[in-house]
Amino acid sequence: MFPVEEIRKDFPILQRQVNGKPLVYFDNAATSQTPQQVIDAIVDYYSNYNANIHRGVHTLSQEATDKYEQARLKIQQHFNAKASHEIIMTSGTTHGINLVASGFGALLKKGDEVIVSALEHHSNIVPWQMMCERSGAVLKVIPMNDEGALVMSAYDALLSEKTKLVFVNHISNALGTINPIKDIIEKAHAVGAAVLIDGAQACPHVKPDVQALDVDFYVASAHKMCGPTGVGMLYGKEEWLNKLPPYQGGGEMIAEVSFEKTTYADLPHKFEAGTPNICGGIAFGAAIDYMNAIGFENIATYEHELLDYATAQLLEIDGLKIFGTSKQKTAVISFNLDGIHPYDVGTLLDKMGIAVRTGHHCAQPIMDYFKIPGTIRASIAFYNTKKEIDALAAAVKKAQLMLS
Incomplete structure (x- = not known):
């Protein structure tokens, strides 16, 4: 069993709130958080x-x-x-x-x-x-x-x-x-x-x-x-x-x-x-x-479990499309909701305490290939949890209702 709850105690920022909600941090591909030891x-x-x-x-x-x-x-x-x-x-x-x-x-x-x-x-x-x-x-x-x-x-x-x-x-x-x-x-x-x-x-x-x-x-x-x-x-x-x-x-x-x-x-x-x-x-x-x-093999195994779980949860949402479906993939999910700009979704998620990245992610040729302005990117780290993924999925559904 991966000791994620013990690991989370090493990260002071994970204890804070954003907009009155517990912080759910899924912007790890932009920058990871810093443990107390560092x-x-x-x-x-x-x-x-x-x-x-x-x-x-x-x-x-x-x-x-x-x-x-x-x-x-x-x-x-x-x-x-x-x-x-x-x-x-x-x-x-x-x-x-x-x-x-x-x-x-x-x-x-x-x-x-x-x-x-x-x-x-x-x-x-x-x-x-x-x-x-x-x-x-x-x-x-x-x-x-x-x-x-x-x-x-x-x-x-x-x-x-x-x-x-x-x-x-x-x-x-x-x-x-x-x-x-x-x-x-x-x-x-x-x-x-x-x-x-x-x-x-x-x-x-x-x-x-x-x-x-x-x-x-x-x-x-x-x-x-x-x-x-x-x-x-x-x-x-x-x-x-x-x-x-x-x-x-x-x-x-x-x-x-x-x-x-x-x-x-x-x-x-x-x-x-x-x-x-x-x-x-x-x-x-x-x-x-x-x-x-912690061990990189342990990190990889746990993050792959979270990736599979998050992918399944998000794909249950009607009108949600994931970009990047290669079999060889790490814990990043880029997605959009039909008819809704990714920036608008990201802004509403922030109001619910969830940090994701929106835009072209400094990879504009990829967005041009898919003919989209950008994506909503949830990037997962070893200190994230399935409970946080549940919160993300619920928040995306709520944002979709508010913006439709």
Whole structure:
């Protein structure tokens, strides 16, 4: 039996009310909530050893440096990177993608091709478009089908000796589709292309093994997995990180500076200019400890049970359509009610204390494919309950009556 009631006690925000109703939080794909154990790590940093890292000889600086680098080791071990210097601390997934896009653009020439999927978040579309504009490379798109899954035969046809980079998300934020990234990576490598996987939506639900995947780059955000906002990580194979030029110039990322020439620091510092989010990095490590203590297999099993239950409950509502029906799917349900704008439904649900996300979810090409303005997205986490799903279904029925 999954101890959800005990786990819920770790999350102070779940005890509050919204509009006079108990909070039901189903916006986990946008950001997860933060347990007391991670909050305590943040308070501990600012209360006891707040100092800049790597540069100081005094005790506080050394303590902060040790804690920050311990967090990097936790991230390395969690994702099974070969070495800790293959983990670059970032401000989040978007930062990591932009870092690779900026550097990779210097390796491309006019006529080279890069491939993206139709299921991407804007953060995994726009930086590559900008890279193509600068380099003259051509952007190709893997299409999707009506179930919200990628058409892999079309991917096979897109690959060629011109393909230099493939970038897809591990899990779609808008539909919950789990992409066949192992297959995508193997096929890209067969034509000599590198692969970046956007793991922002996967990391709350699964534990990626970057060595088993043989992926070249993998990016994630702490705030999707019970950590703070403003911090994330980029994993890159050492050989690729050595090929890429620095993303930003400044302190920490240098070896020697003169007005004639500057040489760059070794990995990971080459990509970590300036003072990082020290507290955030430490808290990211605490969040990884917290989720691993629960166990990702336990989380996945429980969330799949909730997904099946919620899907069945919502499909009983006349006029409700779910978008994203792939057999390989995580705990995200995107849906609409016939003849009712998703924003109106989301607004009424909030009045009933239920937090969902409405709109295109920064995945406008998906909405264009379905010819809809957006969806109502209920995204489920391991601290949600069947009782909360019942409340959601009842609230959707009520909203439908009020808006019909």
